[in-house]
Amino acid sequence: MTDSKGKALSNSKEKVLSNEEILNSLSSFGKNMVDQIKNEEPPKFFVPTRTQTNIRYDEEKRLLRLGEGKSERKFINAAHTRKFMQTTMVASACMSYVNAEKTVGKRELYYNLKHSLPNSKENTFDDDTESGSVLDDLECSLDILRSQLHVNAKGRGSVYGDITIKQAGDEFNCSGLGRGGWLIPGNVEDIEITNCNADFILAIENDAMMSRLIEEKTWKSLGCILVTGEGMFPRGVRRFLKILYERLKLPVITFVDGDPYGFYIYSVLKYGSINLAHLSDKYAVPTAKYVGMTMDDIETYNLKNVTEKLKDIDRNRINEEMRYPWFKNNPVWLRQLKLMAEKGIRIEQQALANKSLEFVASTYLPEKIENEMFLD
Amino acid sequence: MIDITDEIFSEFKEHSVAEFFKKNKQMLGFTGKVKSLTTIVHEYVTNSLDACEEASILPDITIKIDKIGNEHYRVTSRDNGPGMPKKVAGKALGQLLAGTKFHRRIQSRGQQGIGASGCTMFSQITTGKSTKLISGLENGTIYETDVKIDVKRNMPELTNEKEYKDEEIKGTTIIAEFKTVTYNKGEYGPLEYIKRTALANPHTTIRFEDPDGELLIFERAVEKIPPVPKEMLPHPKGMTADDILTRASKSNAYKIKSFLMTDFARISSSKANEIGTHVSFDLNKRPQELKWDEAEEMVEAFKNIKFMAPETNFLIPIGDNQLTKAMQQILEPEFLAVVERNAQIYRGGVPFQVEVSLGYGGKAGRSVEKEETSKVEVLRYANRAPLLFDGGGCVISQAVSKVDWKRYELRNINESPVTIFVNVSSAHIPYTSAGKQAISDEDEILEEIRNALMDAGRKLKSHLSGKRRLLEKERKKKIFEKYIPETAKSLEFLTGTSKTILEQKLEEIVGSRFAELAEAEALENGNGEAAQENEAVTLDSESQEDKITDENTITEEHEKTGELDSESQEDKIANENTITEEETPPAEKRENTDETEKEVK
Numbered sequence: 020m021t022d023s024k025g026k027a028l029s030n031s032k033e034k035v036l037s038n039e040e041i042l043n044s045l046s047s048f049g050k051n052m053v054d055q056i057k058n059e060e061p062p063k064f065f066v067p068t069r070t071q072t073n074i075r076y077d078e079e080k081r082l083l084r085l086g087e088g089k090s091e092r093k094f095i096n097a098a099h100t101r102k103f104m105q106t107t108m109v110a111s112a113c114m115s116y117v118n119a120e121k122t123v124g125k126r127e128l129y130y131n132l133k134h135s136l137p138n139s140k141e142n143t144f145d146d147d148t149e150s151g152s153v154l155d156d157l158e159c160s161l162d163i164l165r166s167q168l169h170v171n172a173k174g175r176g177s178v179y180g181d182i183t184i185k186q187a188g189d190e191f192n193c194s195g196l197g198r199g200g201w202l203i204p205g206n207v208e209d210i211e212i213t214n215c216n217a218d219f220i221l222a223i224e225n226d227a228m229m230s231r232l233i234e235e236k237t238w239k240s241l242g243c244i245l246v247t248g249e250g251m252f253p254r255g256v257r258r259f260l261k262i263l264y265e266r267l268k269l270p271v272i273t274f275v276d277g278d279p280y281g282f283y284i285y286s287v288l289k290y291g292s293i294n295l296a297h298l299s300d301k302y303a304v305p306t307a308k309y310v311g312m313t314m315d316d317i318e319t320y321n322l323k324n325v326t327e328k329l330k331d332i333d334r335n336r337i338n339e340e341m342r343y344p345w346f347k348n349n350p351v352w353l354r355q356l357k358l359m360a361e362k363g364i365r366i367e368q369q370a371l372a373n374k375s376l377e378f379v380a381s382t383y384l385p386e387k388i389e390n391e392m393f394l395d
Numbered sequence: 396m397i398d399i400t401d402e403i404f405s406e407f408k409e410h411s412v413a414e415f416f417k418k419n420k421q422m423l424g425f426t427g428k429v430k431s432l433t434t435i436v437h438e439y440v441t442n443s444l445d446a447c448e449e450a451s452i453l454p455d456i457t458i459k460i461d462k463i464g465n466e467h468y469r470v471t472s473r474d475n476g477p478g479m480p481k482k483v484a485g486k487a488l489g490q491l492l493a494g495t496k497f498h499r500r501i502q503s504r505g506q507q508g509i510g511a512s513g514c515t516m517f518s519q520i521t522t523g524k525s526t527k528l529i530s531g532l533e534n535g536t537i538y539e540t541d542v543k544i545d546v547k548r549n550m551p552e553l554t555n556e557k558e559y560k561d562e563e564i565k566g567t568t569i570i571a572e573f574k575t576v577t578y579n580k581g582e583y584g585p586l587e588y589i590k591r592t593a594l595a596n597p598h599t600t601i602r603f604e605d606p607d608g609e610l611l612i613f614e615r616a617v618e619k620i621p622p623v624p625k626e627m628l629p630h631p632k633g634m635t636a637d638d639i640l641t642r643a644s645k646s647n648a649y650k651i652k653s654f655l656m657t658d659f660a661r662i663s664s665s666k667a668n669e670i671g672t673h674v675s676f677d678l679n680k681r682p683q684e685l686k687w688d689e690a691e692e693m694v695e696a697f698k699n700i701k702f703m704a705p706e707t708n709f710l711i712p713i714g715d716n717q718l719t720k721a722m723q724q725i726l727e728p729e730f731l732a733v734v735e736r737n738a739q740i741y742r743g744g745v746p747f748q749v750e751v752s753l754g755y756g757g758k759a760g761r762s763v764e765k766e767e768t769s770k771v772e773v774l775r776y777a778n779r780a781p782l783l784f785d786g787g788g789c790v791i792s793q794a795v796s797k798v799d800w801k802r803y804e805l806r807n808i809n810e811s812p813v814t815i816f817v818n819v820s821s822a823h824i825p826y827t828s829a830g831k832q833a834i835s836d837e838d839e840i841l842e843e844i845r846n847a848l849m850d851a852g853r854k855l856k857s858h859l860s861g862k863r864r865l866l867e868k869e870r871k872k873k874i875f876e877k878y879i880p881e882t883a884k885s886l887e888f889l890t891g892t893s894k895t896i897l898e899q900k901l902e903e904i905v906g907s908r909f910a911e912l913a914e915a916e917a918l919e920n921g922n923g924e925a926a927q928e929n930e931a932v933t934l935d936s937e938s939q940e941d942k943i944t945d946e947n948t949i950t951e952e953h954e955k956t957g958e959l960d961s962e963s964q965e966d967k968i969a970n971e972n973t974i975t976e977e978e979t980p981p982a983e984k985r986e987n988t989d990e991t992e993k994e995v996k
Binding site for chain 1: 904905
């Protein structure tokens with residue numbers, strides 16, 4: 020736990036913007052455009068560019084950062100006008116949600132704003148990816164989290180272990196909620212952690228693996244909190260991990276498939292994602308470690324007969340990842356990617372069941388974690 | 396082809412020309428019931444126009460057609476010309492090939508002197524009746540007579556001759572009856588003929604009363620009488636042995652050398668001497684003594700000697716102004732191009748001149764019953780006289796079909812509201828037949844008409860592409876306007892500023908932005924292409940940005956604009972088609988433009 024920022028924030032909730040501040044921010048976003056219009060200037064606003072060209076890897080902090088690149092959204096540009104309108108619509112909708120203290124889902128937002136334009140068959144929004152992308156723009160240009168704009172990310176993923184959480188007036192221990200644990204909601208900004216007995220957090224890709232580890236009571240035997248994102252970790256889960264990491268100073272250990280997608284889940288967890296690079300500070304856990312699956316596990320645990328062959332799409336992804344600076348400049352990871360490409364195989368978490376159902380809990384994880392056989 | 400009638404003439408003159416034409420009346424245009432009636436109207440109108448112009452009178456012509464019975468009509472033709480004196484009346488109406496024009500090298504509508512007499516004969520052989528002439532002369536004398544043709548002798552038969560004074564009646568009135576003819580309002584009928592005549596003769600007022608008693612007036616559009624065509628000497632190139640012998644027999648010169656110098660254009664004393672060195676006979680003998688073999692030698696000599704090109708200022712085209720006014724008055728087109736080309740020469744020695752006018756939109760084009768769209772209409776003229784028949788074999792039709800109209804933004808010329816007007820002026824139009832309904836395909840004439848049409852096409856193109864750009868701009872403007880209300884409403888909610896004010900301001904901003912674009916284009920005017928590129932470049936830099944910013948959303952962007960995209964695909968195709976030859980902008984820029992179109996949409 021050497022992260023200085025983490026220490027500074029410890030024991031205190033991260034400062035959450037008040038509703039008033041959010042409303043001010045939205046209204047000054049509008050006012051900026053109204054001023055331009057009143058001056059008879061074609062209105063425009065700036066959005067930080069959120070494409071790979073504008074992403075850089077911060078070596079020192081080991082985070083993905085958004086570059087200085089900004090793009091204009093002009094009302095008088097036939098390619099922008101629709102999006103311009105949509106952005107003002109989403110901004111005013113968020114303002115009304117904050118005012119009414121209601122929180123909507125991403126799809127609710129879409130249906131809330133969808134209608135046809137006056138004298139036209141065209142719709143304001145044609146699908147929720149349109150409203151979603153505008154919301155990303157807004158979040159990014161106002162530097163306010165979408166959950167603070169009262170739009171929730173979809174809840175997915177769960178947590179299991181001896182940790183007691185308070186949210187919306189309820190308090191519960193995550194080892195006492197039946198077989199599944201607590202379903203992590205899209206918005207976790209308001210959680211309080213009242214008690215925790217664990218030495219680390221195990222972030223698991225696959226929910227079936229999560230069930231296996233719950234059944235084997237691994238959380239107890241290893242003294243950890245189990246968290247799964249059911250595939251690519253959604254925002255809620257990532258934010259939850261970050262909060263746990265910051266408040267409890269627990270190390271995060273990643274346990275994912277030994278394939279390019281598993282590697283990327285780990286890298287998103289650790290460095291932030293390309294899509295949300297502007298929010299890396301709020302999502303990334305730079306000290307996260309990687310326990311498996313690795314290419315070396317195949318030899319070590321004699322798993323050759325349960326590997327899967329790489330498809331073309333997998334190979335393309337490998338090549339892409341080899342160009343990411345955080346992999347490219349890290350010999351450990353470059354080796355893993357090269358090995359995978361050379362052997363032409365990948366290994367899933369659940370392949371460990373080939374040894375025995377209990378193997379993962381009784382042998383694989385304890386052995387690797389106790390001996391700190393991590394990739395970093 | 397000049398010489399069909401000449402050949403006929405030389406072969407049959409010992410017998411009766413009239414008899415020959417009686418048996419071959421189709422040669423004079425009397426085939427088909429509708430066509431015959433149109434031919435009659437044509438002959439009378441043509442004669443009237445020529446007579447008025449020679450007397451420097453602005454023509455007022457009235458044609459009236461009455462139905463008397465089944466396929467039986469009476470045609471009355473009246474003009475305000477100088478009238479027909481007694482001594483020419485018989486020849487003009489009762490003797491074939493006796494016109495004053497046949498041996499003159501002069502640009503006039505009637506050329507061979509068959510016309511009005513042909514009508515007299517046609518009337519006579521279908522009804523047995525004579526043709527009535529009422530002629531009001533300059534001096535106030537009225538001369539009336541009934542005319543028939545003595546077919547065996549090709550001589551006029553005048554009966555009921557009267558002479559009296561009446562200052563009121565001026566000009567020539569001809570009344571004749573015809574059977575086996577039909578009136579209709581179609582493409583080949585008299586009405587269409589008169590409309591076309593009015594187009595090519597804007598100095599003329601024509602009244603037309605059809606068999607139903609309906610009166611149509613084509614008012615004159617200009618008050619200027621075309622200059623009287625001057626007689627011109629033939630150019631040696633293009634002469635035949637027969638031409639030379641005919642002229643020689645009538646020459647007053649004492650020697651062949653002086654005959655050459657006085658009867659032909661561009662033969663100077665030294666040229667005549669040069670001709671002397673090419674022939675085996677003495678140029679000092681009398682022209683009347685010239686023999687066929689010697690005339691052939693002379694033709695050969697003419698071929699081998701260089702002469703100055705013939706003078707072309709004898710030709711009298713309709714003129715840009717006059718044609719423009721006539722087309723505007725009658726077609727009210729949305730766009731009009733008029734092209735007058737310089738005189739050229741065909742067959743080595745015959746001058747001719749081409750005028751083309753192209754009307755688009757308005758009443759241009761041939762309207763088709765039960766269809767909303769108009770089709771292309773080709774109006775063919777020779778010396779301002781409309782050619783209604785035999786379009787397929789005419790050099791004008793060939794020239795029209797040899798132009799690649801797609802280059803000029805007319806994707807399908809046949810289905811476009813276009814009227815193409817072509818007038819060929821020449822002292823000697825190479826008709827395909829004595830019916831004078833089609834011009835034969837002389838290479839030089841074909842090429843000249845084609846060039847003139849392409850000239851007009853280029854003008855049309857810049858009009859149409861300007862129009863297209865305007866529409867495009869309107870469409871873009873509408874895109875912006877469409878998004879104003881929602882934007883204003885949202886901004887009102889965010890800031891409390893009145894929606895109405897915001898809407899109004901945004902509309903102003905959009906409006907002035909497009910006014911700027913229009914202004915920029917006006918500055919570039921005269922070079923439409925450049926203006927277009929200019930616009931493209933500005934928009935392009937914007938859309939480059941989009942490309943970068945919107946990478947993650949690009950798919951949806953395309954989805955929602957799918958419809959518009961297909962439009963720009965069309966544009967692309969149109970561009971590709973229209974870009975050819977001299978107008979090709981640099982390939983690079985072209986691609987940019989296309990790219991932009993797609994991006995912007």
